[in-house]
Amino acid sequence: MSTLYRPDLLYAKGEFLRHAGLLAGENGRILAITQDASQADATVDLPGKALLPGFVNTHSHAFQRLIRGKAESRATSGNNFWSWRSTMYRAAAQLDPADIYDVARMAFLEMALSGITTVGEFHYLHKTPDGKPYDDPNLLSKQVIGAAQSVGIRIVLLRAAYLRSGFELAHDPGQRRFFESSAEFKANMDALLRDCPENSNEVRLGIAPHSIRAVPLDAMRDIADYGGSKKLPIHMHISEQPLENETCVREYGATPVTLLANAGILGPEWTAVHAIHVNDRERAMLADADVTVCSCPTTERNLGDGILEAGAFMERGVRIALGSDSQAQIDPLEDARELDYHLRLAHRQRAILDRIGKKSIAERLFACATINGAHALQVEAGNLAAGSFADFFTVDLRDPSIAGHASEDLLPLLVFGLNRTAIRDVAVNGRLLVRDGRHVLEEEIVVRYEETCRKVWRNAQS
Numbered sequence: 001m002s003t004l005y006r007p008d009l010l011y012a013k014g015e016f017l018r019h020a021g022l023l024a025g026e027n028g029r030i031l032a033i034t035q036d037a038s039q040a041d042a043t044v045d046l047p048g049k050a051l052l053p054g055f056v057n058t059h060s061h062a063f064q065r066l067i068r069g070k071a072e073s074r075a076t077s078g079n080n081f082w083s084w085r086s087t088m089y090r091a092a093a094q095l096d097p098a099d100i101y102d103v104a105r106m107a108f109l110e111m112a113l114s115g116i117t118t119v120g121e122f123h124y125l126h127k128t129p130d131g132k133p134y135d136d137p138n139l140l141s142k143q144v145i146g147a148a149q150s151v152g153i154r155i156v157l158l159r160a161a162y163l164r165s166g167f168e169l170a171h172d173p174g175q176r177r178f179f180e181s182s183a184e185f186k187a188n189m190d191a192l193l194r195d196c197p198e199n200s201n202e203v204r205l206g207i208a209p210h211s212i213r214a215v216p217l218d219a220m221r222d223i224a225d226y227g228g229s230k231k232l233p234i235h236m237h238i239s240e241q242p243l244e245n246e247t248c249v250r251e252y253g254a255t256p257v258t259l260l261a262n263a264g265i266l267g268p269e270w271t272a273v274h275a276i277h278v279n280d281r282e283r284a285m286l287a288d289a290d291v292t293v294c295s296c297p298t299t300e301r302n303l304g305d306g307i308l309e310a311g312a313f314m315e316r317g318v319r320i321a322l323g324s325d326s327q328a329q330i331d332p333l334e335d336a337r338e339l340d341y342h343l344r345l346a347h348r349q350r351a352i353l354d355r356i357g358k359k360s361i362a363e364r365l366f367a368c369a370t371i372n373g374a375h376a377l378q379v380e381a382g383n384l385a386a387g388s389f390a391d392f393f394t395v396d397l398r399d400p401s402i403a404g405h406a407s408e409d410l411l412p413l414l415v416f417g418l419n420r421t422a423i424r425d426v427a428v429n430g431r432l433l434v435r436d437g438r439h440v441l442e443e444e445i446v447v448r449y450e451e452t453c454r455k456v457w458r459n460a461q462s
Contacts (some may be wrong), residue, residue, distance in 0.1 A: 024430025054117025056373030059323025089174030131176030
């Protein structure tokens with residue numbers, strides 16, 4: 001059954017079109033951009049709204065939604081990224097499989113309400129709280145996948161390899177749920193690939209060697225070869241913190257980007273998450289390897305990680321995608337605008353990214369939140385064109401945050417000024433999961449999350 005969605009405005013090919021609708025097929029893909037209702041079995045009118053391609057959240061740790069607001073004190077979480085992890089580990093240690101499902105559903109619900117239609121879930125909780133495998137070693141991965149399916153957003157489960165705590169470090173007890181050997185990781189990944197249908201509209205898979213501190217170079221080669229043989233996206237944290245670079249130099253005599261580039265490991269299937277503390281030579285290496293960079297500005301500012309030199313990457317033609325990471329805030333357009341706002345503060349100039357290439361700054365930032373993430377996750381999404389997944393969101397054109405727009409300034413108004421509450425409808429695979437700002441399961445998901453949150457933090461403090 002095909003459905004024609006008819007808004008007042010539709011964003012396609014870099015402009016807002018009037019008298020254009022999106023025709024979604026039964027297979028969940030866009031059949032055409034058209035206003036011809038005779039081609040449709042059903043019609044959904046969306047008056048007073050603009051329709052845009054759904055956002056792609058390239059990097060998420062869903063369970064960390066649980067620590068929002070819990071790690072904002074130096075007394076409990078220290079003053080830097082490394083001490084912040086203690087709060088995260090304390091929460092992770094309390095979660096049973098049902099808790100992981102409920103917390104992930106809460107994160108994914110918030111994403112859906114924000115216009116996110118695809119999430120790349122960088123998943124590294126594998127074992128029981130005491131570090132033993134479940135009867136099904138992929139139980140927790142499947143709980144997270146099930147949470148995404150319940151909410152209705154597409155998930156690319158990036159199963160993480162986590163082999164050690166770091167160079168010359170003993171295993172950290174807070175990480176016992178993360179650890180697997182390289183052989184365990186590949187065997188469990190094979191099993192997950194068998195259990196998940198290939199090229200599903202709803203569920204895709206990828207791999208995520210966590211970082212060079214967690215996966216030594218020889219194992220990194222092995223895991224990268226494995227991912228390449230399966231044609232999977234490969235994501236990895238790279239140079240988020242200066243200490244990560246320093247320890248890598250002590251172990252290998254090179255920083256992470258230089259190490260991986262010289263080893264010939266990097267390629268177009270790779271996404272380097274963060275890539276903050278890199279120099280021009282390393283940016284050139286990432287560009288030469290056609291690597292995507294995923295920035296997570298709202299998390300990076302929350303953790304004090306530093307500022308991505310987005311302009312320096314864009315000038316070299318590097319695609320930048322966006323992620324919510326620790327869930328400090330889930331708002332794709334806030335992440336997009338912060339790419340430029342952070343540079344404005346650092347350089348004390350305005351519109352830094354507007355001087356690059358022919359596209360406007362708004363087009364460039366909107367692409368970071370949509371099509372670039374789709375590329376990083378290897379999904380046919382991020383734009384409204386025949387053959388792509390029928391994923392979209394609508395905004396209320398009379399919302400106070402964008403009222404008074406003209407056709408030529410609507411995209412800049414959306415990118416730099418839209419309130420999240422202006423997002424009214426969200427569809428994945430041509431099916432509406434949010435209608436007029438509400439998700440059908442919203443109340444149940446929130447109630448169960450509140451119960452889980454109380455239980456987890458009560459247990460964490462006992």
